[in-house]
Amino acid sequence: MKIPLYQLDAFADRPFEGNPAAVCPLDAWLDDATLQKIAAENNLSETAFFVPEGAGFGLRWFTPVSEVDLCGHATLASAWVILNQMGPEREDVRFATRSGELIVRRGEDGRLVMDFPAKPAVPRAAPRALIEGLGAEPIEVLASDRDYLVLFAAEDDVRKLKPHFARLRGLDRLGIIASAPGVSADFVSRFFAPSVGVREDPVTGSAHCTLVPYWAARLGCGDASLEARQISARGGTLFCRHLGERVTIAGRAALYLCGEISL
Structure with missing residues (x-):
């Protein structure tokens, strides 16, 4: 075959x-x-x-x-x-x-x-394993039905993360999205999913189903376009809009x- x-x-x-x-x-x-x-x-x-x-x-x-x-x-x-x-x-x-x-x-x-479903996150008490696994204290933790969304004050805070993947593997969500305001983009992120065999994903479109509703509300953008940058070692750029129950990711x-x- x-x-x-x-x-x-x-x-x-x-x-x-x-x-x-x-x-x-x-x-x-x-x-x-x-x-x-x-x-x-x-x-x-x-x-x-x-x-x-x-x-x-x-x-x-x-x-x-x-x-x-x-x-x-x-x-x-x-x-x-x-x-x-x-x-x-x-x-x-x-x-x-x-x-x-x-x-x-x-x-x-x-x-x-791409036209994808929005997956908004709501505030959530941070599990101890999440904080220990990231090795850093976030300013806010939220959760969607699939992932944790962990917010930091600055892009450099996200860039410097060195996760302990064994601690993150047992969490009750598929992945962990770390995000902060961007320097050359509206916001930046990294994505870790050791529970499904992906320690760090280079660029994660599905994570933006959660990121876009959050940042559109925080930045007061409505349905205006947002430029996102995933700051993994390889890096990638996404162009997004929030459309209520849907998001577009380009x-x-x-x-x-x-x-x-x-x-």
Whole structure:
């Protein structure tokens, strides 16, 4: 069996920036064990698989150790493959996922614009393991239904974090978003998810489902565009808007390789 394989750097203008994602177009779903083994072999934070479903596609995402319910950068990469390699005449693509229908449209300046559900966070008492795991005292802690949102006073506070991942692994949320006001962007963030085998994700589109509602309210931006920067070692830039129950997250992707998997 031959399976097409693309690897793209999402939320990047060129290779070696942003977040690498593997994308495997399929004619029909393989069994879950095989999908998980492929993701483990790829050893990237996510591998996306999609199959044709009506006028759109079914889409699933796997880390090296588990399937996840929502992933931004691998959705962006999957849309890039469809809109640039498979259907260049298309203006958008619709994905059926565990998180409902996700739409990705062509935007300005080569960006792709993703329409995702908003996942606002509410204040939460900070678990001891969270503070000890981050090794720093935040100014505020909130939680969405998926992640912790941990706020710091300045960009440099987020940049200097050196988490103790073993302490963070047992928390009752998938990931930890650390964020602060930005210097050259509206806000910055980092994202840690050791519970699903991803110590630090280079650029995390799904985290912005929580970040955008928070920063839009804090900065009084309404539905105006927000520029976000994830300040991991690779780094990436996202252009976002808050639309009530939805957010849009836009960015570019750069093709790194294409080939095939032999099974």
